[in-house]
Amino acid sequence: MEVFISTTEQILTTDGLPLKVSLKKAERKNKIRAFLLVFPLLLFILVTFVVPIGDMLLRSVDDSHINTVFPNTFEEYRKWDRNDLPPEEVYEAIFFELATGEGIQVGKALTRMNYSKSGWKSLIKKTRRQIKKIYKSGELPTSYKDTLIDIHEGWGDTLFWISMAQMTEERTLIYYWNAIDRTYDIDGNVVMQDEKRRMYVKTWIRTLKVSVYVTFFCLILGFPVAHLLANLPLRYSNLLMIFVLLPFWTSLLVRTTAWIVMLQQKGVINGVLVWLGIIDDDQRIQMVYNMTGTIIAMTQILLPFMILPLYSVMKVIPKSHMRAAQNLGAKPVRAFIRVYLPQTVPGMSAGGLLVFVLAIGYFITPELVGGKDGQLIGHWIAYHLKTTLNWGLCAAIGSILLAVMLVLYWLYNKIVGIDNIKLG
Amino acid sequence: MSKFFKAFLLAFLAFPFAANAVTVASWGGAYTESQIKAYKDTYSNPDIIQFENYNGGLGEVRAQVESGNVAWDLVDVLPDQAITGCDEGLFEDISGLYGDFIAADNGDGLIADMEANGVTNLSDCCGPQIFWTYVVFFDPDAFPGNKPSRIADFFDVENFPGKRGVHTWANGFIQMALVADGVKPSAVYTVLKDQTGAVDRAFAKMDTIKDHIVHWSAGAKPLELVKSGEVSMSIAYNGRVGAAVLSEGENFEYIWEGQLLEQEYLCLMTGAPDRENAIDFLIHSTSPASQAEQAKYITYGPMRASGIDIIKAGEPWFHTGIDVMPHMPNTPERLKVSVMGDPEWWADNGAEIDERYAAWMGN
Numbered sequence: 001m002e003v004f005i006s007t008t009e010q011i012l013t014t015d016g017l018p019l020k021v022s023l024k025k026a027e028r029k030n031k032i033r034a035f036l037l038v039f040p041l042l043l044f045i046l047v048t049f050v051v052p053i054g055d056m057l058l059r060s061v062d063d064s065h066i067n068t069v070f071p072n073t074f075e076e077y078r079k080w081d082r083n084d085l086p087p088e089e090v091y092e093a094i095f096f097e098l099a100t101g102e103g104i105q106v107g108k109a110l111t112r113m114n115y116s117k118s119g120w121k122s123l124i125k126k127t128r129r130q131i132k133k134i135y136k137s138g139e140l141p142t143s144y145k146d147t148l149i150d151i152h153e154g155w156g157d158t159l160f161w162i163s164m165a166q167m168t169e170e171r172t173l174i175y176y177w178n179a180i181d182r183t184y185d186i187d188g189n190v191v192m193q194d195e196k197r198r199m200y201v202k203t204w205i206r207t208l209k210v211s212v213y214v215t216f217f218c219l220i221l222g223f224p225v226a227h228l229l230a231n232l233p234l235r236y237s238n239l240l241m242i243f244v245l246l247p248f249w250t251s252l253l254v255r256t257t258a259w260i261v262m263l264q265q266k267g268v269i270n271g272v273l274v275w276l277g278i279i280d281d282d283q284r285i286q287m288v289y290n291m292t293g294t295i296i297a298m299t300q301i302l303l304p305f306m307i308l309p310l311y312s313v314m315k316v317i318p319k320s321h322m323r324a325a326q327n328l329g330a331k332p333v334r335a336f337i338r339v340y341l342p343q344t345v346p347g348m349s350a351g352g353l354l355v356f357v358l359a360i361g362y363f364i365t366p367e368l369v370g371g372k373d374g375q376l377i378g379h380w381i382a383y384h385l386k387t388t389l390n391w392g393l394c395a396a397i398g399s400i401l402l403a404v405m406l407v408l409y410w411l412y413n414k415i416v417g418i419d420n421i422k423l424g
Numbered sequence: 425m426s427k428f429f430k431a432f433l434l435a436f437l438a439f440p441f442a443a444n445a446v447t448v449a450s451w452g453g454a455y456t457e458s459q460i461k462a463y464k465d466t467y468s469n470p471d472i473i474q475f476e477n478y479n480g481g482l483g484e485v486r487a488q489v490e491s492g493n494v495a496w497d498l499v500d501v502l503p504d505q506a507i508t509g510c511d512e513g514l515f516e517d518i519s520g521l522y523g524d525f526i527a528a529d530n531g532d533g534l535i536a537d538m539e540a541n542g543v544t545n546l547s548d549c550c551g552p553q554i555f556w557t558y559v560v561f562f563d564p565d566a567f568p569g570n571k572p573s574r575i576a577d578f579f580d581v582e583n584f585p586g587k588r589g590v591h592t593w594a595n596g597f598i599q600m601a602l603v604a605d606g607v608k609p610s611a612v613y614t615v616l617k618d619q620t621g622a623v624d625r626a627f628a629k630m631d632t633i634k635d636h637i638v639h640w641s642a643g644a645k646p647l648e649l650v651k652s653g654e655v656s657m658s659i660a661y662n663g664r665v666g667a668a669v670l671s672e673g674e675n676f677e678y679i680w681e682g683q684l685l686e687q688e689y690l691c692l693m694t695g696a697p698d699r700e701n702a703i704d705f706l707i708h709s710t711s712p713a714s715q716a717e718q719a720k721y722i723t724y725g726p727m728r729a730s731g732i733d734i735i736k737a738g739e740p741w742f743h744t745g746i747d748v749m750p751h752m753p754n755t756p757e758r759l760k761v762s763v764m765g766d767p768e769w770w771a772d773n774g775a776e777i778d779e780r781y782a783a784w785m786g787n
Contacts, residue, residue: 103513104511104512104513107510107511107512107513108511108512108513110511111508111511111512114771114772114775115775118772118773118775118776119772119773120772121511121771121772122768122769122771122772125511196780196783197776197779197780197783198783199779199780199782199783199786202783202786203782203786206786264652264654265587265654266652266653266654289638289639289640367641368641368642370592370639370641371592371638371639371640371641372592372637372639372785372786373785373786375592375782375786380782383778384775385481385483386479386480386481386482386483387481387482387505387774387775387778388774388775389482389483389486389508389512390775391486
């Protein structure tokens with residue numbers, strides 16, 4: 001065969017080009033055109049998705065700035081045997097780096113140092129002016145250690161020096177450890193954070209718990225609704241569909257506030273219960289400004305994300321299947337479990353995954369109705385982003401959130417299979 | 425293309441590039457409304473000033489400065505953020521210009537005028553704005569017998585039954601807890617700084633009413649909570665309570681003791697697109713007259729002493745023709761029972777305490 005082809009003359013097009021070349025050319029044109037068509041989308045995804053996520057991952061391990069401000073101090077710090085207070089060399093290095101460092105660069109470093117130990121910021125701010133004065137006077141001290149401790153006793157506090165162990169790596173995992181209530185001790189070993197401050201692990205567990213509850217309740221509540229929608233005659237189901245969509249189109253804030261009015265102690269539900277005599281006036285139930293409120297409000301808000309995929313899957317399940325199963329002798333319950341339910345799995349998966357993903361990163365609703373124990377991890381991302389400017393910790397929390405999602409996705413794929421997902 | 429469509433497109437395209445405008449980022453609501461009336465409307469060239477709402481914090485400020493794409497000129501920030509922002513170079517050092525700021529009638533310059541009010545200017549990058557406070561208030565009708573009058577009553581659910589409204593972060597509440605526990609208001613920060621276990625002491629006091637707290641997070645919430653009877657007393661921003669009483673005719677009373685006085689600053693962004701005009705507007709808005717003018721629309725107190733003098737001389741000062749001084753947080757007798765915020769200490773310790781507070785709340 002090969003021999004035959006190689007010996008025959010090439011087929012030429014009218015322009016005298018070999019057909020193969022001409023075909024390739026035409027195809028390349030098409031390919032370029034196709035690429036150009038998707039290029040804006042590709043660029044969009046790159047700019048809005050890939051770059052920010054990459055930036056977040058980088059930030060979560062980046063501690064390079066402080067290492068450019070105090071390189072010599074950290075160099076000497078690494079040599080220190082970790083006994084008592086650091087040696088003269090460490091004090092000398094930080095003395096010069098504070099005296100000569102550029103204001104804004106040092107300022108940025110201070111914000112970062114304060115994450116590791118509250119008080120770094122004011123310690124350095126209070127002493128820096130005097131350090132500069134001594135440096136400018138030209139009469140350098142014989143002992144930098146004594147001089148610094150003289151200026152402010154904080155320089156003799158070992159707690160500050162212990163915390164420095166958290167800053168000396170340019171690529172660091174400290175933010176990840178902080179995000180799960182852990183920190184480094186003076187030797188760089190991972191230890192638990194001060195007991196009173198431990199709350200990230202609790203918040204993580206709470207976030208997962210609320211997300212699982214919300215997904216579960218959405219499924220329980222959404223399934224019958226979707227079934228009804230899919231099986232009622234069109235004129236009724238359209239009306240019902242509006243009832244599902246209307247809240248979906250209503251502002252999130254309006255719905256959240258409405259739930260506060262419903263659930264609070266002097267609210268509608270408690271009022272009705274008291275009026276009916278089910279509970280006494282002084283026994284009003286606290287249903288909002290806590291986790292209960294968060295779960296109730298989020299379930300209602302996310303319900304359409306469960307109902308709509310379920311509905312679109314149920315809509316195309318032929319009614320004859322159930323009838324056939326029952327004809328063949330299955331009782332209605334058995335027919336439902338063995339024949340109908342398995343066919344709705346793609347819808348349940350799509351809805352479940354959608355609700356869970358939205359719930360795990362939810363911010364505004366828990367913020368408003370969460371109160372004492374209903375706030376989720378999103379609250380802390382916002383807090384550190386805005387208030388403490390600890391963007392490393394923000395990025396670490398965000399990356400963990402991403403990782404949790406990927407693990408769940410992987411688990412899901414193992415158990416149910418991702419091809420099984422269906423939005424309609 | 426129709427004319428209308430063209431005009432629409434032009435307006436749409438031109439909007440983000442509105443040239444020669446000073447953009448002031450502020451908190452929105454009645455507060456920004458009062459700034460617009462007191463600063464912008466009284467300015468010689470009001471058309472070039474535009475206010476924009478933001479959610480507070482330095483997050484957006486840092487993002488703008490780091491990316492080199494600065495859209496704001498002036499930002500309204502909390503005092504600890506004025507310090508941090510200035511340290512980090514997010515705001516521009518304007519301390520050299522303080523001499524150009526409008527002096528008080530008695531000749532005091534900006535800095536001296538603030539010191540007369542008990543404040544040292546915190547940051548070299550900002551101009552002073554107002555005092556606002558975390559204050560406890562209640563509806564007197566909820567207490568037919570004895571009415572609460574001291575901050576200790578807020579922590580006494582036996583004699584003053586009902587739930588308490590408290591915010592979801594620590595600042596304000598822990599200072600009140602210390603005052604209720606017997607610390608003199610003026611000594612609260614000294615105790616926090618010098619006594620080990622002072623924070624523990626505050627938390628122990630907070631424990632005594634822990635089960636009676638309803639936690640709010642949005643500034644309008646405490647008013648609803650008290651009005652609906654959900655709680656009998658609540659901590660709130662004093663300006664919100666003042667607005668409810670003066671503008672909406674609500675009947676609320678304050679417990680001034682233990683209130684936490686916080687400052688508010690207007691800071692100049694590094695790389696502000698319209699720097700010259702921004703500085704001019706900053707000077708205008710920090711003048712005693714502008715500061716006093718603002719109290720016509722909201723009950724936050726001027727940070728410059730001379731601003732208060734103008735208000736006192738002009739009573740009834742509120743724009744509806746009511747006396748405003750009864751609602752001002754920083755009258756001399758109220759200052760005696762108030763805690764003066766120490767933003768430097770808070771900038772140092774705030775994050776740690778907030779984390780601890782969150783752990784405490786959720787337990």
